[in-house]
Amino acid sequence: ADIDxxxxxxxxTNNTSGNIFVQETSGxxxxxxxVRTLAGNGNINVDVVTGALDVxxxxxxxxxxxxxxxxxxxxxxxxxxxxxxxxxxxxxxTFTLNGAxxxxxxxDANNSALTALAFQDNTGFDVAGINVTGNATLSxxxxxxxxxxxxxxxxxxxxxxxTFTLNTQxxxxxxxAxxxxxVLFQDNTGFxxxxxxxxxxxxxxxxxxxxxx
Numbered sequence: 001a002d003i004d005x006x007x008x009x010x011x012x013t014n015n016t017s018g019n020i021f022v023q024e025t026s027g028x029x030x031x032x033x034x035v036r037t038l039a040g041n042g043n044i045n046v047d048v049v050t051g052a053l054d055v056x057x058x059x060x061x062x063x064x065x066x067x068x069x070x071x072x073x074x075x076x077x078x079x080x081x082x083x084x085x086x087x088x089x090x091x092x093x094t095f096t097l098n099g100a101x102x103x104x105x106x107x108d109a110n111n112s113a114l115t116a117l118a119f120q121d122n123t124g125f126d127v128a129g130i131n132v133t134g135n136a137t138l139s140x141x142x143x144x145x146x147x148x149x150x151x152x153x154x155x156x157x158x159x160x161x162x163t164f165t166l167n168t169q170x171x172x173x174x175x176x177a178x179x180x181x182x183v184l185f186q187d188n189t190g191f192x193x194x195x196x197x198x199x200x201x202x203x204x205x206x207x208x209x210x211x212x213x
Contacts, residue, residue, distance in 0.1 A: 010035065019043045027051025034058035034079055041065045048073065055079045069095070085128070087111065095119070098139055110148055122159065135196050138164070154196035157183060167210055177201055186210040
């Protein structure tokens with residue numbers, strides 16, 4: 001299904017193996033039973049050209065389906081996002097997606113320079129890149145890994161007992177903070193342990209910080 005809309009609230013379900021593509025010309029609320037694919041491996045793309053995107057109900061891509069959210073405004077949530085890969089894009093967009101326990105495999109926020117990002121998934125996930133001009137907050141009680149660089153002014157790591165293995169890439173941040181279980185982190189440009197919402201870095205199990213800067 002490919003839908004161009006000028007409405008306030010969207011409910012969309014695809015019962016077959018196809019995709020759902022939605023482009024909204026102003027603000028949009030995901031409501032009701034949400035936006036879902038119920039069969040096959042279809043993808044879901046929600047593009048809000050102007051205004052805010054409020055994920056008040058689920059966005060769920062069946063099987064190995066992916067979800068892409070595009071906005072240059074503010075994106076918030078109370079509904080869970082389920083997908084194999086969640087892509088967040090839109091120059092200057094602010095994505096606050098820590099209001100529910102999402103269930104994804106890969107987070108990709110590296111396609112345009114966002115303003116800020118907050119994301120939670122207690123099942124753990126891989127970061128396929130983050131590019132924000134402000135702060136990024138990652139929250140998980142599971143294991144978070146990375147396959148691409150995290151670039152942010154501030155990086156906050158949260159989640160009781162979580163394991164953040166973020167030392168396989170040369171990240172580029174200014175300030176690191178958090179309160180979690182285990183942190184492995186690398187940034188050869190150098191960085192400070194400071195305040196990013198959370199003051200300082202607390203790792204209840206272990207912390208290994210690497211830098212040539």
